[in-house]
Amino acid sequence: MLFSWFRNRRRRKLRDAPxxxxxxxxxxxxxxxVARLSEPERLQLESNVQVFVAEKNWEGVYGQEINDEVCVTVAAQACYLIVGLNIGWYDRVQSILIYPNAYSAPQQFTVSGSLVVEGRSHRLGEAWYRGPVVLSWPDVLSGGRREGRRSNLVFHEFAHELDMLNGGSADGTPPMHSPVDAERWKSVMTEEFSNLCRDCRSGQPSLLDCYGAENAAEFFAVATETFFQEPVRLRRRHPQLYETLSHFYRQDPATRLLPAT
Ligand SMILES: [Zn+2]
Incomplete structure (x- = not known):
């Protein structure tokens, strides 16, 4: 109680600063x-970035410098996910570790309770429950600059963090807003996951990266990347999945890309 009073007071001060x-x-x-956000959304994002940068422990590994560019680039992407939620969704994230490049990781892909390790060389990262999020800086940058189209390492790892809020392990289901939402989530995600597994097995082209066919946790993380990176195409080709994610994130990114009338 006292802790949250101090925390709220500290956050108000951070948000009040220009x-x-x-x-x-x-x-x-x-x-x-961020350029596509409405003015209230952008202000909300900026105020969350101020809190996020100040509250997390930032650490560079193997000589990676930690400066404003690194912190703000990570924070703005992480906070983009929660523009429709609130900063409390990241309270369990304590620290961010930044590598200067894709780093050496176990070759075997593992999901073990509170840890998710990404084994793909082109976008390595890790998400720990109540622990660090580990990111390679070049991948943070290319995702934010939309150089990889569907890929966004920060969206991916922070989706795992949201996922792990629901019981501490990544199982593809973050905390739901209501029991009705949970029912809908289960039915849509199960169907879409199994469709992706089928398409990837048979070599059919798919909008979602086949990494999402690894398991339900990776499916949610990959679907999150596509939802924010390619919202119009996701809405057209997977309307139920788009609508379910839009309801969870309380955002409608496809409308941001339509020309103003
Ligand atoms: Zn993952």
């Missing part, structure tokens, strides 16, 4: 998605 102009430039250059 948003640094240099941070705006960093977001403009490195997190292209």
């Amino acid at each position: 948003f640094p102009a240099e941070w705006e430039t960093i977001i403009e250059d490195n997190v292209r998605h």
